[in-house]
Amino acid sequence: MERTYIMVKPDGVERGLVGEIIKRFEAKGYQLTALELMHPTKEHLEEHYCDLKSKSFFPGLIQYMLSGPVVGMVWTGKEAVKTGRKLLGETNPLASLPGSIRGDFAIDVGRNICHGSDTPENAEKEIALWFPRGIKTAKRDKSIDTLIYE
Numbered sequence: 001m002e003r004t005y006i007m008v009k010p011d012g013v014e015r016g017l018v019g020e021i022i023k024r025f026e027a028k029g030y031q032l033t034a035l036e037l038m039h040p041t042k043e044h045l046e047e048h049y050c051d052l053k054s055k056s057f058f059p060g061l062i063q064y065m066l067s068g069p070v071v072g073m074v075w076t077g078k079e080a081v082k083t084g085r086k087l088l089g090e091t092n093p094l095a096s097l098p099g100s101i102r103g104d105f106a107i108d109v110g111r112n113i114c115h116g117s118d119t120p121e122n123a124e125k126e127i128a129l130w131f132p133r134g135i136k137t138a139k140r141d142k143s144i145d146t147l148i149y150e
């Protein structure tokens, strides 16, 4: 099954939206595979956002991401990457439809409360970056899968 890396950014954590974001992924049917409250370093964030190094907003992005703890999560399920981004909404919250997380809870692109991997390949890279010790896959009751998947 596909995995995606979803992160609640410092504004989302500070605003008490962690539970709301978890609730939406759980209600959709995705499985929570890892979760941790973290205080990433500047270097770690620069690695996560290395593709954006040349952007004018990069220093501000790093500063914002350093302003408080983040909650990193791995969610697993069919098309978790693409559908995860739909649950989050557009990068610019004002372009996000109500019903999406950013559409319901955010306004500015620089305070968009959450991150989601954009491809399955990048998801695996991000999971390795944020959970470098790996993820324990405990045995779980699979019977619920028959209620979510055909």
Ligand SMILES: Nc1ncnc2c1ncn2[C@@H]1O[C@H](COP(=O)(O)OP(=O)(O)OP(=O)(O)O)[C@@H](O)[C@H]1O
Pocket (backbone or CB within 6 Å): 052, 057, 061, 090, 091, 109, 110, 111, 112, 114, 115, 116, 117, 118
């Ligand atoms: N024009 C901008 N001004 C300020 N911050 C921006 C701007 N564009 C993007 N960002 C910030 O950089 C993050 C990464 O931008 P990117 O273009 O990779 O979008 P994304 O993949 O939708 O976002 P994310 O990786 O956070 O899920 C955005 O989520 C946002 O916080």
